[in-house]
Amino acid sequence: MAGLAGIVALLFYPIPTTWTAAISVPLLLLLVLGVRPPRKWGGWVAAMLIPYFAGALGEALASPDARAINWAITALTITTFLAAFILVRRTGVNLRR
Numbered sequence: 001m002a003g004l005a006g007i008v009a010l011l012f013y014p015i016p017t018t019w020t021a022a023i024s025v026p027l028l029l030l031l032v033l034g035v036r037p038p039r040k041w042g043g044w045v046a047a048m049l050i051p052y053f054a055g056a057l058g059e060a061l062a063s064p065d066a067r068a069i070n071w072a073i074t075a076l077t078i079t080t081f082l083a084a085f086i087l088v089r090r091t092g093v094n095l096r097r
Contacts, residue, residue: 001034003080004045007052010073014066027052042087043095045080053077 008027011020030045056077060070088095 001031003076003083004031004034006076007049007073007080010069010076013069023052039091039093040088040095042084042091043093045084046088049077049081049084053081 004027008024008031011024011027026048030041030048033041034045053074056070056073060067060074063070
């Protein structure tokens with residue numbers, strides 16, 4: 001949950017815009033659901049982070065304006081993705097069913 005909150009904070013870091021608010025809504029929803037997480041919550045988090053990783057990595061490579069922020073989002077997304085899968089493995093949830 002700390003990783004999700006960190007990604008949202010980094011999305012809002014320079015200046016909050018309507019675009020950053022719109023793309024942070026799914027992460028905020030996952031944060032709210034994480035208070036009492038359902039069985040497959042970690043799988044949902046991991047699946048939801050794939051587009052954030054791709055977008056942040058692309059921006060980090062192509063845009064010189066906010067390169068440091070985008071690299072931070074990329075690193076935090078990878079860390080949160082892996083933590084979500086560790087949570088799934090430890091709870092013994094099968095994501096196939």
